[in-house]
Amino acid sequence: MADVAERAGVSVSTVSRTLRGLSNVSPDVRARVEKAARALNFAVSRHASSLVTGRTGVVAALVPTLDSWFMGSALSALGPLLRAADLELTVYVTPDLAERAAFFERLPARRNADALLVFCFDLTDEESARLDDLGMPVVYVSQHADGRPSVYVDDGAAARAGTRHLLNLGHRRIAFMQSAGATGFSFSSHERLLGHRRALTEAGVPLDDSLVVAAPAADRRAVAEALGELLGLREPPTAVFAEQDELAVSLIWTLRRSRIEVPERMSVLGFDDQPVAELFDLTTVAQSPADMGREAGELVLSLITDPDADPARHVLLPTRLIPRGSTAPAIGEETD
Amino acid sequence: MADVAERAGVSVSTVSRTLRGLSNVSPDVRARVEKAARALNFAVSRHASSLVTGRTGVVAALVPTLDSWFMGSALSALGPLLRAADLELTVYVTPDLAERAAFFERLPARRNADALLVFCFDLTDEESARLDDLGMPVVYVSQHADGRPSVYVDDGAAARAGTRHLLNLGHRRIAFMQSAGATGFSFSSHERLLGHRRALTEAGVPLDDSLVVAAPAADRRAVAEALGELLGLREPPTAVFAEQDELAVSLIWTLRRSRIEVPERMSVLGFDDQPVAELFDLTTVAQSPADMGREAGELVLSLITDPDADPARHVLLPTRLIPRGSTAPAIGEETD
C-alpha cells in the first residue's frame, strides 16, 4: 500500500480511504490512486485490515463433507450472497469423528472468521456449548437449535406427510429405511422416523420395529440385506419409505434386480428430491438445500452487519410431496 | 495472547513459541502456558501471524460451482490433506462469467492465500496470464496447463478408448453428445470430442458433423430434441457417446420414454463413472476426481513448503473403461 501511495503521490491513509470507497476523497486523487493500484497489481491484505478492524471478512462453514447433493447445493447457493457482501467462505471439512474432534479441539474458526455456519447435523450438546462461546454468530443449517439462529425444514412433519401419502394409497405395512453410518445425519433421520411413526399411529396402524431397517445408500449389499430382512417377515411391507433419495434409488435398483416391480409389488418413497429422483421416477418429499443455503447466508449477513438482529431467528422452510411413479395403491386398493 | 502470557506468568514470545510447538520451551512452562491458553479459550489469530510470517495458512480454490459430483469429490478429498498440514481452504465460487470476471478483476486471493487451485476448465489465456502474476503457486486441476503445475487425465485418450469400445462392438454410426452451456467444462469437452474423432478416423469411419449434438444434462427437453435430431438423420446412429454420465443418464431416460431399448436399439456410453452410472448400468469411462483432489493437494503442499519443488510438475491420472450393460454389439454384429 505504501508503494501505491508513493506512486500516486499521496499518503497511505488516502490510499486506504480510496480503496475502501470512502466518500471524502477528491475525484482527482481517487483516479490517481486507482490507477496506481491497478498498475502495481495491488490487492489489500485482508489479514492486515482485519487486524485493526477486528472483522475478518470471512464466513466459516463446518461441513461433514462436500461430496453430497445437500452440501453442494447449499454451499453453491451461498456463494453469490457472500461474494456480494465481499465475504470469503472458508470450509472446514470433517468427514469423520476424529476430524470433527480436531476441529472442536482447536476451534480454528475462532478469531479467524466473522461467523460460522454449522452443517453438521448431529452435534453433541457439549459441542454446541463450545460454539456458543465462540464469540461470533453461529448459524445452524438443516437443524433446529434451541435459542440459536437456525434454518431448517420440519423433518418430522415432512416425513409424516410422506407416510400419509402411503397410507392414503392403502398401504398398511410400511417399512422405514434409514441410511446407516452416515455420520452427521442422525438429527434429521431421527425426526423423520418420528414423523413416520406419528403418521402411522394417527392412522391406527400398529408400530412394528421389524419394519425399520438401516443401510448405507452406497452399500448395495447392505441395502439388499435390509431388503431381504423386510421380505423375510411373516407379513412383508408393501411400501418402503427411504429417508433419502439416494437410499430410495439404491433400493429401487435392488428391487429391480430381484424382479420385484416398483410400484406394482412395492411402493418406494424417497426424501430430498435430488435430480436422480426424477430419473428414477421416484415419489419423494422435496426439500431445497439451495434455499437453505440462501436463507442461511442472509441470516449470517444480518447477524454480522446488524448488531441488534434477532440472535435466535429461526427460518422454517417448506417441503412438499412430489408424486411420481414409484408409489401406487396397495394391492387390492382403490386410488385415494 | 498477552492475557495468556500474563496468566501463565511468562512473556508473549514464550507463549508464541509454546503454541507453535517450538522445541526450546521447558516442559514446565509449556504446561503452564497450555493450561492458561485452554482456560482462556485462546486461539491464535492467523491473521496477525500471517502479517509477520508472510504465510497466510490458507489455500484458495477457484471453482465454477460446488454443486457437482466432480467438485464435491475433489474438494472432499482435498480437505483432510489440508487439515493435516494445518491449512485452511477458502473457496471462490464463480458460477457464471460475471462472477468469474469479478474474481479476476479483484483477484482477492492475492496476498490472502499461499496457493491457488484452479478448477475452472476454460480459462482464457489472459486469465491464466493474470494468475501467473499472482505471486503464489497456482495448480490447475483437470486441465493440462503448459509450464504450470497441473493434475489431469488425458481426456483425449480416454475418449478415444471409449469410442474404440463402441467401434469394437461393431458400431459405425456413433453420435457424440456434448453438455451444452456448462460453463467451465469446455476444455475437457473439446479434448474428448477430439479423441472421439481420432478413434473414428483411425478406424476409417468418416466424420459426420450431424452426429455431434449438444444439450445440458439437466434440460430434459433439450436432450429430447438432440436425440430427435439424431433419430431424424437419414442414417441414425446406433450408439451415442455422451461426454458426461449425467448427460448419458438423461439420455437413457429419454430413450426409455421413447421406447427405444438400451442397449438393444441404442448403445449409450458415458464418461466419469459417477455413482448414478452404476444405477443405470451405464458403460462409462471412469475418472477419479477424488484422486485428482488428493494429487492436487499434495502438489500444492509441496509447492508451498518446498521452495525448489518443480514449479511445472504434471500429474497425469489414469482413466479406464467400465463395461456395463448400456452398450452392446451393433445390430447384426458379433461381440468383439
Place this chain on the structure above:
DNA sequence: ATGAAAGCGCTAACAA
C-alpha cells in the same frame, strides 16, 4: 480533503 502517528496481535531477531 489529506497526512502523521499510533497500534491491532503476532513473530523474529537479538540479548540476556
Place this chain on the structure above:
DNA sequence: TTGTTAGCGCTTTCAT
C-alpha cells in the same frame, strides 16, 4: 530457556 524490541500492512483517530 526466556524476555525485549521492532516491525508485518493496514485502519483510525487527530491534526491540519
